[in-house]
Amino acid sequence: MTALTNHDGQHIDTLKAYDQNHVWHHLTPGAAAEKGVSMFVRGEGLRLWDSEGKEYLDATAGGVWVTNVGYGRKEIADAVYQQLIELNYFAGSMASKPAAQFAAKLLQHMPGMSRVYYSSSGSEANEKAFKMVRQISHKHYQGKKHKILYRERDYHGTTLATLGASGQSERRAQFGPFVPDFIEFPHCCEYRNQYSDAENYGLQAAEALEQTILREGPDNVGAVILEPITAGGGIITPPEGYWEKVGEICKRHNILLIMDEVVCGLGRTGQWFGYQHYDIQPDIVTMAKGVASGYAAISCTVTTEKIYTLLQEAPGDTLGYFRDISTFGGCLAGQAAALSNLTIIEREGLVENSAAMGERLLNGFQRLAAKYPIIGDVRGKGLFAGIELVEDRHTKQPVDEAVPIAIAAECKKLGLLIGRTNRSLTGYNNILNFSPALTATVQDIDHIVDLLDQAFENVMQVQG
Numbered sequence: 292m293t294a295l296t297n298h299d300g301q302h303i304d305t306l307k308a309y310d311q312n313h314v315w316h317h318l319t320p321g322a323a324a325e326k327g328v329s330m331f332v333r334g335e336g337l338r339l340w341d342s343e344g345k346e347y348l349d350a351t352a353g354g355v356w357v358t359n360v361g362y363g364r365k366e367i368a369d370a371v372y373q374q375l376i377e378l379n380y381f382a383g384s385m386a387s388k389p390a391a392q393f394a395a396k397l398l399q400h401m402p403g404m405s406r407v408y409y410s411s412s413g414s415e416a417n418e419k420a421f422k423m424v425r426q427i428s429h430k431h432y433q434g435k436k437h438k439i440l441y442r443e444r445d446y447h448g449t450t451l452a453t454l455g456a457s458g459q460s461e462r463r464a465q466f467g468p469f470v471p472d473f474i475e476f477p478h479c480c481e482y483r484n485q486y487s488d489a490e491n492y493g494l495q496a497a498e499a500l501e502q503t504i505l506r507e508g509p510d511n512v513g514a515v516i517l518e519p520i521t522a523g524g525g526i527i528t529p530p531e532g533y534w535e536k537v538g539e540i541c542k543r544h545n546i547l548l549i550m551d552e553v554v555c556g557l558g559r560t561g562q563w564f565g566y567q568h569y570d571i572q573p574d575i576v577t578m579a580k581g582v583a584s585g586y587a588a589i590s591c592t593v594t595t596e597k598i599y600t601l602l603q604e605a606p607g608d609t610l611g612y613f614r615d616i617s618t619f620g621g622c623l624a625g626q627a628a629a630l631s632n633l634t635i636i637e638r639e640g641l642v643e644n645s646a647a648m649g650e651r652l653l654n655g656f657q658r659l660a661a662k663y664p665i666i667g668d669v670r671g672k673g674l675f676a677g678i679e680l681v682e683d684r685h686t687k688q689p690v691d692e693a694v695p696i697a698i699a700a701e702c703k704k705l706g707l708l709i710g711r712t713n714r715s716l717t718g719y720n721n722i723l724n725f726s727p728a729l730t731a732t733v734q735d736i737d738h739i740v741d742l743l744d745q746a747f748e749n750v751m752q753v754q755g
């Protein structure tokens with residue numbers, strides 16, 4: 292198909308010129324953006340078309356792990372339209388039909404969780420979680436238990452508090468000073484084992500959390516926030532025994548566990564939520580991207596009844612309840628989109644499909660690892676996978692950033708969109724990532740592996 296004009300009849304070149312001159316693109320250096328970035332104009336399932344009419348297989352779910360149910364879902368568009376003509380907005384202090392319906396349906400997939408607090412981005416959902424911890428600290432611990440621990444390589448958002456709670460050095464650089472009393476603890480990437488003992492890595496990595504708690508003082512630590520499987524920090528699947536030990540440590544020190552499911556939630560990893568792969572019960576779960584698959588901006592901070600109760604009015608406490616609001620947490624189109632999105636995931640068995648297709652994808656990548664020594668590690672769960680590229684499998688020296696850039700560019704030439712770590716971590720911009728929509732078929736998965744194989748071959752040939 293060709294798309295030389297948009298709905299207003301404007302020539303695509305005019306629109307591109309407007310873009311190059313006036314739009315400030317996210318995470319893109321100006322010099323690159325001014326040369327022109329792709330303009331995608333249509334999507335269907337896992338397929339995208341750009342303004343030149345070229346077709347792509349999107350293995351990124353919209354670039355940043357968003358479009359879980361795929362592009363072009365008329366059913367969601369209709370649900371949003373119906374809601375908008377019925378009632379578009381009223382603040383979240385009042386009840387609404389889609390908010391009530393979505394909360395009830397979502398919680399069926401989250402045993403032990405009880406309350407849904409709406410907002411409109413992943414950062415905001417995490418910011419709410421932090422504010423809950425801080426207010427609980429003031430209401431119940433005389434201002435103690437206010438520190439929040441986060442893990443090296445995890446990312447929790449773009450605001451100053453959430454970025455300050457993110458363990459990604461290049462993302463943080465030049466933005467400090469941050470909100471005080473967010474404390475980093477070591478990562479749990481087994482491929483980059485930072486301890487001398489090769490055995491029991493999961494236990495050692497969890498004990499590093501406990502050492503941080505002991506150093507800061509358990510009376511000062513209110514919560515720990517973690518991604519169940521680290522996304523932007525390099526698709527880090529936790530080592531054996533890690534989560535169970537982390538849960539036990541948090542319980543023993545009376546520390547709340549905040550699970551950042553902004554990426555992993557809603558089926559991405561082959562379970563409804565990433566934490567459900569492990570024997571662990573969080574106190575707060577945040578989610579955003581797959582909640583409405585990008586059909587609307589919506590996020591949720593989901594808590595246990597205990598957290599909700601701790602934040603209600605108490606005798607003698609004149610400041611009372613959780614005094615927080617998100618204007619667009621009351622956007623009914625978002626809730627309607629989320630309800631429709633969830634209905635699709637249930638009806639089409641997309642969580643199960645993510646698990647099955649994810650296994651096939653990892654197997655395909657393992658075959659590529661047998662062929663290309665540059666592949667140092669393959670990891671992932673469900674339709675959420677990463678490939679770490681190294682100079683040498685023994686030293687594990689990361690390849691230069693130019694290599695993943697060349698592979699991603701070659702993939703794009705061949706019609707496949709893939710992700711990469713993109714300088715969020717000093718030293719580890721050597722990881723390719725893959726997260727196709729959860730509707731991916733056997734043919735889609737095989738196509739992704741074949742095109743990637745071709746891209747590796749082409750790039751390796753050029754590099755000699």
Ligand code: PLP
Nearest residue numbers: 412413414446447448522553554
């Ligand atoms: N948490 C994780 C794990 C993320 O990957 C992201 C964004 O990529 C966020 C939070 C922030 O979400 P948002 O960009 O919607 O604010």
